[in-house]
Amino acid sequence: MSTVYSIGYTKEVASRKVSPGEWGAVMRYYYDEYEAVALAAGSTLYMFLPAPGERYAGFGQLAWDDLSGTNTYTIAVGIAGTTGAFLAATNVVAAADKADLDAGAAAITYLGYEFNGDTPVIITTAGTQSATGTVQLGLAVFAV
Numbered sequence: 001m002s003t004v005y006s007i008g009y010t011k012e013v014a015s016r017k018v019s020p021g022e023w024g025a026v027m028r029y030y031y032d033e034y035e036a037v038a039l040a041a042g043s044t045l046y047m048f049l050p051a052p053g054e055r056y057a058g059f060g061q062l063a064w065d066d067l068s069g070t071n072t073y074t075i076a077v078g079i080a081g082t083t084g085a086f087l088a089a090t091n092v093v094a095a096a097d098k099a100d101l102d103a104g105a106a107a108i109t110y111l112g113y114e115f116n117g118d119t120p121v122i123i124t125t126a127g128t129q130s131a132t133g134t135v136q137l138g139l140a141v142f143a144v
Contacts, residue, residue, distance in 0.1 A: 029060075048121055051144070055112050061138050072128045073125070073126070075124065077122070085110040086139065
């Protein structure tokens with residue numbers, strides 16, 4: 001004789017024992033854009049401020065116009081103190097394109113990162129000249 005549980009029962013019990021940011025949460029997708037006009041390399045763009053308790057779901061996208069005429073202009077997506085938390089520095093020259101958020105080795109730390117309500121998602125720039133064009137960012141979180 002054994003004791004077994006249905007899928008529905010298991011979900012109900014889990015949802016009562018685990019905070020919404022941990023399991024079975026509703027997803028929220030943040031999106032914003034910035035129109036750069038001679039944006040200096042070394043700039044920080046503040047994109048959005050996830051609510052307290054929301055957790056990074058591990059995916060999103062960054063899209064950009066042809067931002068610079070050189071081969072030395074990069075942008076990264078992250079938070080203050082860890083500019084590449086969600087996307088390591090990515091070359092954004094020569095053509096409009098997009099990149100899926102992927103922090104590489106940092107993913108082990110930032111997948112499921114819990115926002116405290118005071119930590120904005122930022123884009124940082126680096127290179128040898130200014131950039132002009134549109135930058136768009138979308139980032140998914142588990143909502144509380």
